[in-house]
Amino acid sequence: MAIVRASGLSKTYRVADKQPGLRGTVRHFLRRRTRDVAAVKGVSFSIEPGEVVGFLGPNGAGKTTTLKMLTGLIHPSGGQLEVAGHTPWRRQRTFLECITLVMGQKQQLIWDLPPLDSLRVNAAVYGIPDAIANRRIQELAEMLELGEELTRPVRKLSLGQRMKAELLAALLHEPQVLFLDEPTLGLDVNAQARVRQFLADYNQRTGATVLLTSHYMADITALCPRVLLIHEGALFYDGSLVGLSEQLAPWRQVRLELAHPLPADAFAGYGEIESLEGSEVRLLIPREQLTASVNRLLANHEVVDLEVSDPPIEELIGRLFRQGSLEAFR
Amino acid sequence: MGRYLRSLRRFWGTAAAGQMEYQLNLLIELVAMAGNLAGSLFVLSLFFRQGEGLGGWSWPAAQVVLGAYTVLDGLTSTLLRPNLSRIVTHVQEGTLDFVLLKPIDSQFWLSLRTVSPAGLPELAVGAGLMLWAAPQAGASLAPASLVLALVLLAAAAVILYALWFVLAATSIWFVKTWNATEVLRAALTAGRYPVSAYPPALRTLFTLVLPVAFLTTVPAEAILGRLHWHWGVASVLVAALALVVSRLFWRFALRFYTSASS
Missing domain, CATH: 3.40.50.300 (P-loop containing nucleotide triphosphate hydrolases)
Structure with missing residues (x-):
């Protein structure tokens, strides 16, 4: 039970809109324009x-x-x-x-x-x-x-x-x-x-x-x-919580350790660069492109170490909160 | 009922403790109290200096009205203002949430949560004035008229409270209603003088729209032993009605409460 x-x-709220400035204030005072906002x-x-x-x-x-x-x-x-x-x-x-x-x-x-x-x-x-x-x-x-x-x-x-x-x-x-x-x-x-x-x-x-x-x-x-x-x-x-991370993150995190440091634009086209410090770089690569991208990375760069993992849930949710939209994951 | 009495004791206990937490502030409060009192006495002395009747009321009789007004003013400073002016703050800051979440009547909480000693001397002086001036006006101070006066003063207090509470409750929609309560307060100062001292138009206004007549004139007439019974009955009925309306209005207003965002 x-x-x-x-x-x-x-739940729908009625809210009043107010334009900035004196004119907006006067209009807001005299004829309040309201609209309904569906909060839930x-x-x-x-x-x-x-x-x-x-x-x-x-x-x-x-x-x-x-x-x-x-x-x-x-x-x-x-x-x-x-x-x-x-x-x-x-x-x-x-x-x-x-x-x-x-x-x-x-x-x-x-x-x-x-x-x-x-x-x-x-x-x-x-x-x-x-x-x-x-x-x-x-x-x-x-x-x-x-x-x-x-x-x-x-x-x-x-x-x-x-x-x-x-x-x-x-x-x-x-x-x-x-x-x-x-x-x-x-x-x-x-x-x-x-x-x-x-x-x-x-x-x-x-x-x-x-x-x-x-x-x-x-x-x-x-x-x-x-x-x-x-x-x-x-x-x-x-x-x-585990299921959420799969649903939220259609990509995987790839951590690379390179023989020599490279500039950020060297990784354009593989996925999103999450961090780049010296010779270590973390990339977010869409799941369906993972194999192809990793192959290309190994072929094009001198890779010392490579690790593929799911991005931590904290990061996913943090991203969601920061961007305020699920668009962040699409 | 036990829960309400125990709560009230704790409410007022913490209110007193809160005021005593700041020694200096309490001192200032006491000074303000004395100031309040001096103000009332000053108005009183102005009264004494003139020397004519007012709207068919003799001097001492008019002083009884002023006494009733002083009692209500003292009550305002002691209970009504400290509590009811907080409602607006509760709505503005969203702390009304905590009141509404308690398993106790929210109107009870909002109306009696705190108490201030500021108006107590005024209460005493007002009562004293009524008791002193009434015999001068020829009243015998029979126990029956004293009890009646007390009942009608209580009715007056309820009417004043209900009016103020309804105004404060409108803050659910308008959020800020300080001005409205100030207007009410200003209008009610009209109760310092017998209602018949005003021109007929105002007299109607003060009886039917703003029940100023019930606040001071009716209790004063009771202690003077010359109250027409239908005014007494009307006063109690108006008080009961006002209280019921304030409760219904509060319940209605809460349907529109959206609670300030957190």
């Missing part, structure tokens, strides 16, 4: 309890809009949606008590007070008796390696400490479904790794379902056996 089920989910178009997927799913896509692909529909913050314009047996946008108490949303860019902790004060507010709001709340705080604080940070004003915490405290606040009510929108945003590498480890442990320990968006591929590769890739509002891929 799936815990998250979306079918034909869509007929997305369908389902998630089983306990799964950790990565939600990928370039900026503006519709990830956050989908998350907001899943958490009941906004009404879908069409389609069916069920999370933990509830219709999210009704925001029934029983629904809100079994989900949580962590947003890397927004914070719920009270800025001027220690995290413990915010946690006490949350305990009251979620109707958790103090004894139970204290026990959970202790457990989670231990997992997150939070100690005296909990009694220091939030404004005096580092970004990493703050994010960990945010996670604690978001998990105090032991939600079954975790929606995480860029939870490691802006953290340094160590803090990212710690948050990642915590999420893996938490999923193991509680069996909670996790849907995670992140721009850091390390988060996705470390946590998510399954990924959903959304592009221009439509679901482009749903499956394993």
Whole structure:
């Protein structure tokens, strides 16, 4: 029985366009021209309890809009949606008590007070008796390696400490479904790794379902056996991370070590040059031209070593995010 | 219900703790509080210096109206402004998300999340003024009229709250509505004086469109023991209606909430 089920989910926003300059501003003020933008178009997927799913896509692909529909913050314009047996946008108490949303860019902790004060507010709001709340705080604080940070004003915490405290606040009510929108945003590498480890442990320990968006591929590769890739509002891929790399990359990476360094234009016509350092060069060559290109390379240049591999998934997704379009792969 | 009471206690506890976090700011707040109070007293003294009736109201009776106004102004500084002005910020910055994700009524959260001590002295002075001026105007301060006045002041507070909340809720569409709430505030200062002191056109406006009459004149008449019963009933009905409308309006507005992008 799936815990998250979306079918034909869509959302259309009405946005106002404004031309630059004074004239544009006046026109914008007097007669606002609006148009409809389809942010999410007929997305369908389902998630089983306990799964950790990565939600990928370039900026503006519709990830956050989908998350907001899943958490009941906004009404879908069409389609069916069920999370933990509830219709999210009704925001029934029983629904809100079994989900949580962590947003890397927004914070719920009270800025001027220690995290413990915010946690006490949350305990009251979620109707958790103090004894139970204290026990959970202790457990989670231990997992997150939070100690005296909990009694220091939030404004005096580092970004990493703050994010960990945010996670604690978001998990105090032991939600079954975790929606995480860029939870490691802006953290340094160590803090990212710690948050990642915590999420893996938490999923193991509680069996909670996790849907995670992140721009850091390390988060996705470390946590998510399954990924959903959304592009221009439509679901482009749903499956394993390995399968995604095959679908995204119709080419292979060829690493050459040459006897003598050569200029970049020596490799024109073989494929795209990914890097060129001294006598080492990496090329991306379309799969169907691989044999022919490698033969030509071996014939035309003095090659000391040659290695053919699949490009790493991080690079593929990174490329997708940078270029903001699947065209990058065609 | 237990959840709401416990939440409210924690809300106000953290609000007080937050204010005490900055000692200097609290000091400034106390100074501002004194300033507020001085302003009210100054207006009051202007009143004293004249010496004629106002719209058929004797001096002391008019002071009761000013007292009711001061009470509501104090309530505004204590609860309404600190909470309701935040709604706009929540919408602008997208932090309304966190409120909507909590298993507690979002209107309750937005209306009572914080409390500021700034208006408390005004509340006390307003109440004192009403109690002091009413006997001067010949009222006997019978327990019944005191209770009635209290109920009608509560109704007035609800009406004021509901109006303000609906205006703040429109920020879901317009995002910035600071100006609208300021206009409301300015219009409501009309409640300093008895409604009958205004020309007939304004009198109608202040009764039917902006319920200024219900805010101050009606509670004042109650404590003076000369309230016509139908005004009392109307006041409570208007308050109940305003509250219901504010709830329905909030629910309606949320359908249009798009949440600021993250």
